[in-house]
Amino acid sequence: MNSTFITNSLRFVVLLAIQVVIFNNIDFLGFINPYPYILFIILYPVNGSKAGLLVASFFLGLVMDMFSNSGGVHAAACVTLAYFRPTFFKFSFGVSYEYQTVKITDKLTPERFSFILIAVVTHHLVLYLLEIFRFNFIWDILLRTLLSTIFTLLLCIIIIYLIKPSKR
Amino acid sequence: MQQIFNFILKNSNRLLFLLLLGISLSLTIQSHSYHRSRYISSANVFTGFVYEKINNVKEYLNLREQNNQLANENAQLKKLLFNNTDSLTAGSALPKPSGIENVKVYNAKVINNTFNSKENYLTLLGGQQDGIKPDMGVVNSLGVVGIIEKTSSSYSTVQSILNVKSQINAKIKKSNHFGSLIWNGKNVGFAQLIDVPRLASVRKGDTIVTGGRSEIFPENIPIGTIDKVYIDKATNYYTLNVRLFNDMTNLGHVYVIENLKKQEIQKLEEETKNE
Numbered sequence: 404m405n406s407t408f409i410t411n412s413l414r415f416v417v418l419l420a421i422q423v424v425i426f427n428n429i430d431f432l433g434f435i436n437p438y439p440y441i442l443f444i445i446l447y448p449v450n451g452s453k454a455g456l457l458v459a460s461f462f463l464g465l466v467m468d469m470f471s472n473s474g475g476v477h478a479a480a481c482v483t484l485a486y487f488r489p490t491f492f493k494f495s496f497g498v499s500y501e502y503q504t505v506k507i508t509d510k511l512t513p514e515r516f517s518f519i520l521i522a523v524v525t526h527h528l529v530l531y532l533l534e535i536f537r538f539n540f541i542w543d544i545l546l547r548t549l550l551s552t553i554f555t556l557l558l559c560i561i562i563i564y565l566i567k568p569s570k571r
Numbered sequence: 572m573q574q575i576f577n578f579i580l581k582n583s584n585r586l587l588f589l590l591l592l593g594i595s596l597s598l599t600i601q602s603h604s605y606h607r608s609r610y611i612s613s614a615n616v617f618t619g620f621v622y623e624k625i626n627n628v629k630e631y632l633n634l635r636e637q638n639n640q641l642a643n644e645n646a647q648l649k650k651l652l653f654n655n656t657d658s659l660t661a662g663s664a665l666p667k668p669s670g671i672e673n674v675k676v677y678n679a680k681v682i683n684n685t686f687n688s689k690e691n692y693l694t695l696l697g698g699q700q701d702g703i704k705p706d707m708g709v710v711n712s713l714g715v716v717g718i719i720e721k722t723s724s725s726y727s728t729v730q731s732i733l734n735v736k737s738q739i740n741a742k743i744k745k746s747n748h749f750g751s752l753i754w755n756g757k758n759v760g761f762a763q764l765i766d767v768p769r770l771a772s773v774r775k776g777d778t779i780v781t782g783g784r785s786e787i788f789p790e791n792i793p794i795g796t797i798d799k800v801y802i803d804k805a806t807n808y809y810t811l812n813v814r815l816f817n818d819m820t821n822l823g824h825v826y827v828i829e830n831l832k833k834q835e836i837q838k839l840e841e842e843t844k845n846e
Contacts, residue, residue, distance in 0.1 A: 424625055436687060453584045461591040468598070469618045471685065472692040472728060475598025482595060486588040533599050534688060543756075 407448055415463060418443050423470050426558075435547070437554040439562055440467065441526050444485050445519060446563070449492065460485035473534060480530040484522055491521045516560075523556050524548070619682070619726035622694050626682035630823075637823040644712035674789055675829040677702055679709075679727070681822045686733055689756045693729040693822065698722045708788040708828040714816040715739065715794050716825050718787055733759055733819050741794055742782040746771050749782050752794060752813070759819055761798060767809040773800050779813050786833045 422440035429436055443463055447456050464478030471477070495518035527548045579586065679697035697703050699722050709716040709729050717731040718739075730737055733754050741752040741764055748771035750764040764779055777797045783790035799812040830836075 423621060428629075454587055457584065457587050457591055461595065464595065469615065470621070471688075472694075473599075473688070473690075474601060475595035478595035479592055479599060482588060482591045486584075486592075533596075534690075 407451070411443075411447065411451075411459070414443050414446065415459065419463065419466055422467065427471065435550050435554055437551060437558045438527070438530070439555055439558040441481065441484060441523065441555070442559055442562060444481060444488065444526075445522050445559065447485075447488075453489070456485045456488070457482060476530055476533045479533055480526045483529050484526045487525060488522070491518055491525075494518075495521065519559055520552075520556060523552050523559065527552050527555065615723055615726070619694065619696075619723065622683040622726075623696055626680075626696075633821055633823065636821060640712060640823070647712075673830060673832045675702070675831060677827040677829070678824065679703065679827050680824055682726075684731075684820070684822055686731070686759045686820050689735045691731040691733045692720065693717060693731055695719075695727045695729060695825065695827075696725070697827070698725045698727045700724050702829070703727050703827050704829070706787060707830075708792075709825050710788070710792055710828060711817065711822065711825045713793070713818075715781060715788065715792055716817060716819075716822065719827065731819065732762055732815075739788070739794075740782040740785040741779050743767070743771060743773060743797075744778040744780045744791070746773075748773075749784065750809075750811070752779070760815060762795065762813050762815055764797075764811040764813050765803075765808065766806075767811060769802075769807050769809060771809065773797060773809055773811060775800065779811070786830050786836050787828075789828065789830070 418440045422438065426437050426439060440463065444456065444460050447459075460481040461478055464481035465475070467473075467477035467481075468475055495514050497514075531544045531548050531551075677697065679695040679701070681693050682696045683694035685691045685693070693709075693716070695703070695709075703719060703722055705719050705722055707719045709719060715732055717729040717734070717737065720728045720730045722728075732739060732752065735754055735756045737752075737754060739752040740749065742749045748767055750767040752762050752764050754762045767773065775797055779794045779797065781788040781790060781792040781794060793816050795813040795815040795817075797811050798814040801810040801812070802808075803810055
């Protein structure tokens, strides 16, 4: 219990630091920035406290907002993702989720991939919808969501398997 | 009563979610209004400190461009100096551009710069301690950069001209016709000058400078050149696509301009309105 708390706190700080220092400065093609900091929400223990996740996600988003001058956009997107995470689990893993045996950091199966995909798409869609809430930018929003999703998804998977804790 | 407690306990996560979502949405909506939320901005001590440290490293990557820019600016100032006929009054005889007499200029450094969203902000090293206050103009040697939005004791945020909320009074240098400079959110190299009357003779390549109508920027600060001319059929106004002199993706040192007569102007306007 205690060690998972420490792992999570560490992940919170490290992911935020990497996001602010490196990934916020990528500006691929001038407007695409990946947001792999949401890995914190994705990797949060399945059987961990839900209220804890909600509060942690809120602060995660809030710090991001401070750094990017965006009001409460990241906070809203993160809280939404955190709240719907169990639903996505149920959708992606089906019955096995009920027994809480899901491990995300394991071999990349279609279930795991679909879970990460849905999580990233949800977060980015909420994020960009709130960030540019003007109807004449609708195609722009969809394009940005699509491109950033691909980028973030790739980075998330790469990071997960790069720092995957070695088995036993 | 029991039922209410049961309801709260059963739905505690949902209620928590709604509460947090409500807070973040209200912060978002607040940030869309003119005066942004006070706490969630990169002008605070923590984020300012982090950006300053990051910038200490990033600064080295474009030292060459920064040096070139400063050298060019020095050359221009030297040109003004050497072309003076009377060397005795060299210092004081610099030609004064109109409108600059009542202006104070502070030096500041850009420590964070965004240009990939629709509402872009810069963070400056330099705040209230250095005399920087909200609603001052920010320029560099090439042209207009933006307007100070919020300040803390040693940092400040700037609403860049690459922000769909930004609106700056500008004019065509040759003909003195006024318009408003906005950004349509598409290309970081271009801004748009709207509401230029059809009487104005506009040609591709003409220079756009700040107009004298705002109390934020002095007159005749360069902005860019006309790249394309569109005619708005409904209103009979021109919309001009302006190629910015500034590369907004690469900013180093900037100057913050304070109009010392601003309060006087505002007070006068207020009194006139109230009568």
